[in-house]
Amino acid sequence: MLISKIMRTNLVLVSPNCDFETLMCKIAELAPRQVYVVDDELKLKGIITGYDLLKVVLPSYIDSNLLRSLSDSDDFLKKCIKAARSKTAKEIMITEFTALRPTDHAMEAEALIVEKRINALPVLDEDGVLLGEVHRRDILNYMVKTCLNCNLKKLQTVDLAKIKKEEDKKKYLYNLQNEGNND
Template sequence: MLVSKIMQTELVLADMESDFVTLLCKISNLSPRQIYVVDDQLKLQGIITGYDLLKVVLPEYIDSNLLRSIRDQKIDDYLLKCIDHIKEKKASEIMVRDFTYLKETDHAMEAEALIVEKRINALPVLDENGKILGEVHRRDILNYIARLCCK
């Protein structure tokens, strides 16, 4: 089955100037938690996942042992201070620019192979000009396989 038949077309989009707080609010209710950063022509510029947002919140020197030694309320206070320092950070500074994508004419199992190879959960679907058309998740592929097997 072609990717065009299984892709999701309701996407969460942002522009390059969207700030951290805006991105955080957009992603908080998503599954699998991806935001597509596009230009005015909907050409995909980058992808932001929940992981990408979390990476910019805490400094690299913070590890689990240090956090275990701090009380809950102090951690929340520290987290809010960290967010205050990065809240103006733009999508263009956070997004991943090197991404793999699908075409509408790719087969669903090609999508699955790429998802496994890249160790991700979803891939954007682009047209020949780089305009975003949709995305394919692992669950879309599973639903396709289930339809084949559970007739």
């Protein structure tokens, strides 16, 4: 399957001058895996992930033990965010990234995702214009549609907050233990 058939085209884009606060809001509200920094011609200049934003907020010397020792970690976090507010997308973005072409195969994308230890790859045309992205989930969905009959199975999620009584727990555990049995 070609990347062009499975790529997502609904992406979060920002200009290189986008401010830190806007970046934080876009990551939080829109819940993308990554934000793409593009120029006026939609050429990809860089990528920003939630991890990249967290690195800007928390100084490199901070570890979990130090944070536990702080009497008010929320106050400390607010100070760190205030210090990061002057940063722009251009200062935060990574500029070295692996990209796909629309004519690449889905399994090539999966191999790159595994090699690079990332979850998503941008898809660019020959001029570097951003066309979309492919997530590991997109590739998994392609594999499932190609190889399995998942549409024949009744699948459900479990809301753990609603499992309050012991008999509810037993019911859910029973269902989990018997899932996939074709008796």
